[in-house]
Amino acid sequence: xxxxxxxxxxxxxxxxxxxxxxxxxxxxxxxxxxxxxxxxxxxxxxxxxxxxxxxxxxxxxxxxxxxxxxxxxxxxxxxxxxxxxxxxxxxxxxxxxxxxxxxxxxxxxxxxxxxxxxxxxxxxxxxxxxxxxxxxxxxxxxxxxxxxxxxxxxxxxxxxxxxxxxxxxxxxxxxxxxxxxxxxxxxxxxxxxxxxxxxxxxxxxxxxxxxxxxxxxxxxxxxxxxxxxxxxxxxxxxxxxxxxxxxxxxxxxxxxxxxxxxxxxxxxxxxxxxxxxxxxxxxxxxxxxxxxxxxxxxxxxxxxxxxxxxxxxxxxxxxxxxxxxxxxx
Amino acid sequence: xxxxxxxxxxxxxxxxxxxxxxxxxxxxxxxxxxxxxxxxxxxxxxxxxxxxxxxxxxxxxxxxxxxxxxxxxxxxxxxxxxxxxxxxxxxxxxxxxxxxxxxxxxxxxxxxxxxxxxxxxxxxxxxxxxxxxxxxxxxxxxxxxxxxxxxxxxxxxxxxxxxx
Numbered sequence: 001x002x003x004x005x006x007x008x009x010x011x012x013x014x015x016x017x018x019x020x021x022x023x024x025x026x027x028x029x030x031x032x033x034x035x036x037x038x039x040x041x042x043x044x045x046x047x048x049x050x051x052x053x054x055x056x057x058x059x060x061x062x063x064x065x066x067x068x069x070x071x072x073x074x075x076x077x078x079x080x081x082x083x084x085x086x087x088x089x090x091x092x093x094x095x096x097x098x099x100x101x102x103x104x105x106x107x108x109x110x111x112x113x114x115x116x117x118x119x120x121x122x123x124x125x126x127x128x129x130x131x132x133x134x135x136x137x138x139x140x141x142x143x144x145x146x147x148x149x150x151x152x153x154x155x156x157x158x159x160x161x162x163x164x165x166x167x168x169x170x171x172x173x174x175x176x177x178x179x180x181x182x183x184x185x186x187x188x189x190x191x192x193x194x195x196x197x198x199x200x201x202x203x204x205x206x207x208x209x210x211x212x213x214x215x216x217x218x219x220x221x222x223x224x225x226x227x228x229x230x231x232x233x234x235x236x237x238x239x240x241x242x243x244x245x246x247x248x249x250x251x252x253x254x255x256x257x258x259x260x261x262x263x264x265x266x267x268x269x270x271x272x273x274x275x276x277x278x279x280x281x282x283x284x285x286x287x288x289x290x291x292x293x294x295x296x297x298x299x300x301x302x303x304x305x306x307x308x309x310x311x312x313x314x315x316x317x318x319x320x321x322x323x324x325x326x327x328x329x
Numbered sequence: 330x331x332x333x334x335x336x337x338x339x340x341x342x343x344x345x346x347x348x349x350x351x352x353x354x355x356x357x358x359x360x361x362x363x364x365x366x367x368x369x370x371x372x373x374x375x376x377x378x379x380x381x382x383x384x385x386x387x388x389x390x391x392x393x394x395x396x397x398x399x400x401x402x403x404x405x406x407x408x409x410x411x412x413x414x415x416x417x418x419x420x421x422x423x424x425x426x427x428x429x430x431x432x433x434x435x436x437x438x439x440x441x442x443x444x445x446x447x448x449x450x451x452x453x454x455x456x457x458x459x460x461x462x463x464x465x466x467x468x469x470x471x472x473x474x475x476x477x478x479x480x481x482x483x484x485x486x487x488x489x490x491x492x493x
Contacts, residue, residue, distance in 0.1 A: 093454070096449040097449050102374050
């Protein structure tokens with residue numbers, strides 16, 4: 001591991017100021033991904049600013065009935081929070097489907113959003129990877145790509161974003177609050193993560209030294225009927241091959257409104273807007289659910305090793321929507 | 330300053346030192362084991378301020394003043410912790426390398442159950458009392474691998490303690 005200076009700051013502004021002076025510096029929160037990447041030599045910060053005690057570790061009610069989640073709230077506490085379990089069950093499920101009990105106790109809300117891809121080439125210094133070393137090439141494009149993207153990838157990078165939590169939050173129209181050298185801003189989570197394009201080294205639109213301070217979940221009354229379905233190689237403690245976060249509001253057999261997002265298929269948590277548009281005001285039937293899923297997946301370009309993900313995603317969407325709507329009828 | 334199994338230790342470490350290495354190599358507390366050193370196997374599990382955590386992914390400098398309990402601090406040779414006794418009774422290990430991590434993890438897990446935390450296999454998320462059946466135990470303990478595959482005895486050992 002490359003030597004680094006460990007620093008604490010008195011507040012968020014102080015932490016931001018330290019990184020403004022340290023172009024190779026990074027923030028440290030739970031460390032469950034960053035410490036591992038440092039040991040592997042993938043992340044090589046010269047300064048680590050510990051922010052775990054600087055941002056809020058509380059979950060507060062917002063006036064509109066939504067929730068504000070402090071960036072330091074552990075994944076385990078967020079999953080167990082009564083309000084989250086009742087108002088946004090798919091978010092609890094997504095968190096509980098991720099990692100292990102030990103890791104969820106360490107991992108934070110902000111850190112979960114900023115975890116890096118688990119593409120094997122990204123984590124292996126001996127192989128080319130444009131995300132790790134821009135311009136070196138993508139080993140996965142024609143290599144081992146079974147777990148990788150089918151949507152939105154570029155010839156430079158076919159990695160997937162590994163978070164489960166982010167998929168549920170993207171479906172819920174979460175807003176990320178940040179503080180950085182340029183002040184505070186609020187970023188819709190759908191716009192936080194980037195598609196790889198020509199710059200896969202940039203996972204998000206955050207500037208250097210910009211710190212996530214909280215995530216706001218807007219009120220969505222009918223999200224009490226929502227579900228996260230994760231398909232993976234093991235029954236527990238594995239990353240998603242495909243996952244679906246869905247909330248649906250059905251009346252008289254017709255979809256009034258719907259929120260749908262996919263995980264394990266792209267460089268970012270994938271909001272399925274095309275499928276949502278196809279579902280609104282449509283009859284809540286398996287046939288229409290399948291058509292909506294196909295509308296979303298029409299843009300899929302599977303790689304040599306992951307063509308199975310397209311029908312898997314289609315069927316996971318249909319099954320999740322059927323489970324939710326059958327409960328309501 | 331680290332408080333480990335009830336004893337205060339003052340030490341100076343390189344910033345790169347993980348909590349696991351500080352415990353094992355600097356303080357001689359060897360019950361947390363180094364398995365994968367990537368947070369994947371759970372052999373290094375300790376209780377960090379009362380909650381189970383992978384000590385291989387925690388930097389020692391980031392957990393100054395933390396209260397750390399390892400499997401060695403849960404009981405002593407006179408009076409074993411109930412989970413330690415149950416692991417012996419049920420023959421819940423073969424080589425034993427993962428056992429201290431399994432036991433720390435189980436202690437933390439039972440506290441989570443007591444607090445009413447749901448798991449990925451809990452059908453209804455909004456219940457107050459978790460029914461800790463074998464499926465729940467397996468899911469909640471999935472962060473601890475046993476390469477001898479003693480799971481068939483680990484689950485009954487934990488079940489016995491959970492039911493008192």
